[in-house]
Amino acid sequence: MSESENNKLAVLIDADNAQAAICQKLLAEISKFGIASVKRAYGDWTTPNLKGWKQHLHKHAIQPVQQFSYTQGKNSTDSSLIIDAMDLLHEGRLDGFCLVSSDSDFTRLANRIRESGLYVYGFGEKKTPEPFVAACDKFVHTEVLRKTDSHKIKDESKNPKLKEIVIDAVNAVARDDGWSSLSAVGSYITKNTPSFDSRNYGYDKLGKLVRTLSYLEFQERSFNEQASNVHIYVRERSA
Template identity: 35%
Template structure:
């Protein structure tokens, strides 16, 4: 769903609030890329019962993308503790006027009223979840992205090629942000933008020794020389 957005995107600061029970951990890169196309995700939180062994993969991915893990213990006889913790934080952020936009990551219709309440304040609401997400939640967001369409790569593959394919959109985003209209961009500027998107990213995870090698592996970039510096200090899209 797409409609006229209430705020100019370059001005928007975002809170990404993830229901850890409703999305796979390997989607974090795509979520960051999605939200970054609308603004700056300054607040990043994942809500779950972190005592569960099933959440181990989440913890690993959260470090890469600098998400805070918010505990929502499943007490005996209580349901929807994750939902309640997320909604409470969302309302605190809303009333504190901390951000100008929210991304609610869930396929659960229980968040419909939250999305509607945020919209009533004139803030931008993004949604991210599976195609089975009820229309009530989808239609309460200015834009809703389907998680099961976003990444065709198999989720439990830990090879360098897997991570490159998974994070490709983020590398492209870092290049486009750093270039500011220029054809050639230094790798130091790109590295700075990547740190904002993925504060804990490690080059070796992608099977490379340098950032330049990584961008060459993406297939659409080439190394170039800038001034008196050696070839490899900057990149551009292949001519």
């Protein structure tokens, strides 16, 4: 199955574990991956801690799913979300799932959905455990959805992990001449590091980020006279 903006997605929100303030930007982000055919938010709506979500439910046509907390300390919301996800999976009408939570309890669910050949997009805070992040095809840290003024990287030496991710990708998809298309680099990074997002480094596009990295050199190549068809190629800068 190919990734498409027309893919039908189920958006399942763990309201006990996600912030209502990001709802609008969250749905805008999800629209990049497909159409939100199913939108449900799970939690105990009789409790005051979910009050902030209620205005967003009506505004964005999100179906609230009531789940009482029968036992203190036990998260019954997770079980309800997982059961619904499996029901939707077996109906066979969807192309992917968006799981909105910072809870590692959804790791096995994400793996199971991907085993069935569907996409899994995860959305959670940076505290989200790595197993859940790795189980998704793409994981978006919700902190980037709350930023109003991006903080751009100033000292590359403080980002050794970024250099490792980028250089590995550039070398992995390099052609015989040593150059790699930026689109291939981006695809490789997404497949191997689901949580990578150029916005975490203050840039809304990968192309803008690579231009700031001193260990890379880049070229713009045009295959016809239309400027819209300019392609970016990068390679590791010689020492």
